[in-house]
Amino acid sequence: MPTYIIEREIPGADKLSPSELSEIAAKSNEVVSGLDVPYRWITSYVAGDKIYCVHEAPSAEIIRRHAHEAGFPANRVTELAAQIDPSTAG
Known part of the structure; x- marks a missing residue:
């Protein structure tokens, strides 16, 4: 997926407070x-504004549907092309 x-x-x-x-x-x-x-939903990071x-x-459209139904903005939705971390260097 x-x-x-x-x-x-x-x-x-x-x-925003913990509550x-x-x-x-x-x-x-x-x-x-x-x-x-x-x-x-895997994780979220709060940073600044x-x-x-x-x-x-399944699609960016479903992501936007989730945002709309939840009342959240989804200013930019970008599909990931790859994931790397320190171990990627070999």
């Missing part, structure tokens, strides 16, 4: 369970 990076512009994202982040996660989980398609999410889904 394709993996996507989603860039969400949320002013003050880095100032607010928990609410966002709960809403995301709720929407994922109702999509009726294979979908997996953005949240960067890594999700697996």
Whole structure:
């Protein structure tokens, strides 16, 4: 299944409380369970005024559907071409 990076512009994202982040996660989980398609939220990173999410889904359209139904922005959705880490150097 394709993996996507989603860039969400949320002013003050880095100032969201643990409770607010928990609410966002709960809403995301709720929407994922109702999509009726294979979908997996892998992780998200909060940095400055953005949240960067890594999700697996059949298409970018499904990613945008998830965002719309959850009430989250999805300012940029990019399919990953490859994944590397320190071990990639051999």
